[in-house]
Amino acid sequence: MTEAKLGNSRNKSALQTPNNSQKRAARRRPRRRLLRIGVGLLLLLIISGIAAGWLVHRGGQVRTHLTSSSALLGELRTQLLQGDTAAAEGTFSELQREVSIARAAGTDPLWRAASYIPFVGANFSAVSEVTVSADDVVNRAVAPLLVDSAALDWAALAPVNGQVNIAPLERIAPKLSAAADTVRLSHERLSQIDVGELLPQVAAPLQQAVDALEQADTALGAAAAAAEVLPTMLGSEGPREYLVLVQNSAEIRATGGIPGALAVVRANEGRIELGAQRSATDLESFEPAVIVDPQQAAIYSTRMGRFMQSVNLTPDFPTAATTASEMWELRNDDADIDGVVALDPLALAEILGATGPVELSFSDPAVDRILAESGLPTSLTKDNVVPTLLSDVYAAIDEPALQDQYFAAVAAEVFKALADGQADGADLIRSVLQSSAEGRLFVWSSDDGEQAVLASSAVAGAVTGTTSGGAAFGAYFNDGTGAKMDYYMRRTVQLRRSCTIEGYLQYTLTATLTNTAPADAARSLPEYVTGGGAFGVPAGTVQTNFVGYGPDQALLQTARLNGEPVPLGSYRHGDRPVGVLTTTLAPGETATVELDFTNVVQQSEPSLDVTPTIQPPADVVLPLTGEASCL
Structure with missing residues (x-):
């Protein structure tokens, strides 16, 4: 019995004690695990290296092709302004190719996957958004406009013999509106990216893209609004009558200057003509005063409703325009004002840059003689109109009535130069855009639909409700x-x-x-x-x-x-x-x-x-x- 137990014990010990082969196998197992881990790490490093190399390659593609796209876009803009449609079509085809390659690189599956990497992923995501926006702008905004390149003939927008050809505007309006929407959405999308999370190498180009889209958004928004409302405002659906306020910056007002010189412009089926001209002082004081918004009257006094010279003490141009319109109609029984336009001498200077010099003439020989003796220029240019109207005229002429006649002659000749087609179309468009961007040109319409469109543009001049x-x-x-x-x-x-x-x-x-x-x-x-x-x-x-x-x-x-x-x-x-x-x-x-x-x-x-x-x-x-x- 004891021997059996001892035998069993020896057998158990033999089973529990590993032999040499088992010991060697046990030693090999950790080495195999280490080998497998090492091979796995090596493969991971190789894959990571390939992925990193691929991302670097794709990043280089994005940078190269977006840089090229930016240069081509500048060329395209110049060619369109010059009316060189053949060259513009070739440039646009190249532009489409460049943004397509950039988008493919920036939306590559591996690039997209990299956007989920902690800490640095936001940079990959931002680049993707930029490439998508660039492709959208080119193919959804620019491409449809180029299809109807005749409607983008800037020269055709300038009046000829007192007539504006409004047909191209009517044709291009829907495409301009769609293009403006595309650019606006792209701008909003990129503007929402937090640049604080990005590397400087990504943040700087992103900000450049946002700034460029902001400029394009402003320009296209203004163009779309103009194309939508200008045909009807120019009388495509019936005659229109507008009051023009020439704001004198020598006596400052919130929207630019005192509205000293006034004129009426009539439009019918695209034909425009100059009507009555008067000085604001001719209208005298209004008693009782024209009713204005009580909040604004508390800030700017009831003078807003008593004097034409004070309607724009408020910076809110719709308020100033409606008040001026009512004042004009109260003093002119046959007047029916459909809108108000305001501009200052610097806006006139920009227009003269498009028309070239204008020669002044006066219907009254006595006035002609007095003004000739004053030494004031009878030929006004972009360079001399501002100091002449804001300073020299007061030093040369003592009588306010004669000053008003000089201002009236300037307004009449600038209008005549425009109506006769003396202005270069592209230069005229540039002058209007610059003046509106600088707050020197305002437009208000009495038509609610037109005013709703104008309200979103730079020419609206509203300070509340946005x-x-x-x-x-x-x-x-x-x-x-x-x-x-x-x-x-x-x-x-x-x-x-x-x-x-x-x-x-x-x-x-x-x-x-x-x-x-x-x-x-x-x-x-x-x-x-x-x-x-x-x-x-x-x-x-x-x-x-x-x-x-x-x-x-x-x-x-x-x-x-x-x-x-x-x-x-x-x-x-x-x-x-x-x-x-x-x-x-x-x-x-x-x-x-x-x-x-x-x-x-x-x-x-x-x-x-x-x-x-x-x-x-x-x-x-x-x-x-x-x-x-x-x-």
């Missing part, structure tokens, strides 16, 4: 001198972001004003220019009412003048807070006003609208500064 884009700010100026001294004023406007102590985002709207008039302005300048102290402002001194607008729902907090806290008038226009400060500057003096706005809910980049002056906009609006967000 909801798209980032936080909207406004900096506007109104003369308080009662004279023509704004020719000597220089201004800059800037937005600055900062964080309050509580950690909320704050915007400071800053305007700096300088009176550059000569030190002896009270004696050396005409009394009509200085005002002669008639309204309580010493001759040579300039008084300005600065009006600052914040975004919807924002709060106006504090105001400073030259760094010192000051009380201010605080109002609301719609849902926008409005602050008003007054500066009074003798020759050589400078003042800086600041308004602080908080509770700004819009997160995207803010916009800043500013009263157009005789200065180039780039000299007036300074770049945004400060923190992008607050903790």
Whole structure:
């Protein structure tokens, strides 16, 4: 029994104790596992290397072909403006090829997969979006327009013998609208990408693409709106009558300048003609006053409804236009105004750049003789029209009535040059686009449908009711001198972001004003220019009412003048807070006003609208500064 147990024990020990072969096999198993892991890692490294190489290759393709596309797009634009459709078709075919290759590279399955990699994936995704947008713009926006290239003949849009050919506009309108929608959607898609998550090598080109699409969006939106409403506004469905306000920037108003010279333009089936011309002073005071929006009357006074010269104390052009239209109709029983157009001397200068010089003539020989003796030019050009109308005419002519006749002659001759087809079509379109972009050209229609289309364009000039884009700010100026001294004023406007102590985002709207008039302005300048102290402002001194607008729902907090806290008038226009400060500057003096706005809910980049002056906009609006967000 014991021996059996011992035998069993020995057998169990023999079973439990590995022999040499088992020991060798046990030693080989870890090595095999390590070999398999090593081979797997090697394969992974090889695959990763191939994938990385492929991504680098694809990235190079995207960069190369998008760069080429950008250059080709510039060539295409030039060729279209020059009317070289044959060359444009060849360039466009090449452009399509380039964006197609870029999109294929940027939407490659491996590239798409890389967009899910932590930390760096957003860069791959952003590049994909750029290539898709580029392809969409070329094939869905540009291609349909090129099919009907005859309708893109810019020269055909200029009047000839007083007639505008509106048929091409009617034909191209649906395609322009579709193209504008495509560009707008692409711009919105790229604008939503957070550049803060991207590498600089990706963020910079992305921002360039966003900026380019923003410019294209603005231009195409204006073109689409024009093509949609211009045929009917030019009388395709019946005669139209428009009141034209020539805004004199020498006496500043919120939309540009005092509307001193007035004219009526009639349109019927594309034919345009100049009607009555009058001075704003001819209309005299309105008693009782024309009824205006009470909110705006509280800010700008009831003068808005009493004097044609004051209708645009408000920066809201639809309000100014409806008030001016009613005033004209009250003083002219047979008038039926269908719309209002406003432009300033710098917009006239751009038109003269397209038409070339115009020669002035006067129907009254006595006036002709007086003006000839004044030394004022009888030939006006793009270069001399602004100083002539805003300064020289006051130094040369004492009588306001004769000044008005000179202004009327200028308006009539510029209109005649346009109507007779003296303007180059492409140059005319460029001048109109530039003037509207700079806020020097406004249009309002009494037709609700047309006005709804205009409301989305740069020429609308509305300051309330818009909801798209980032936080909207406004900096506007109104003369308080009662004279023509704004020719000597220089201004800059800037937005600055900062964080309050509580950690909320704050915007400071800053305007700096300088009176550059000569030190002896009270004696050396005409009394009509200085005002002669008639309204309580010493001759040579300039008084300005600065009006600052914040975004919807924002709060106006504090105001400073030259760094010192000051009380201010605080109002609301719609849902926008409005602050008003007054500066009074003798020759050589400078003042800086600041308004602080908080509770700004819009997160995207803010916009800043500013009263157009005789200065180039780039000299007036300074770049945004400060923190992008607050903790």
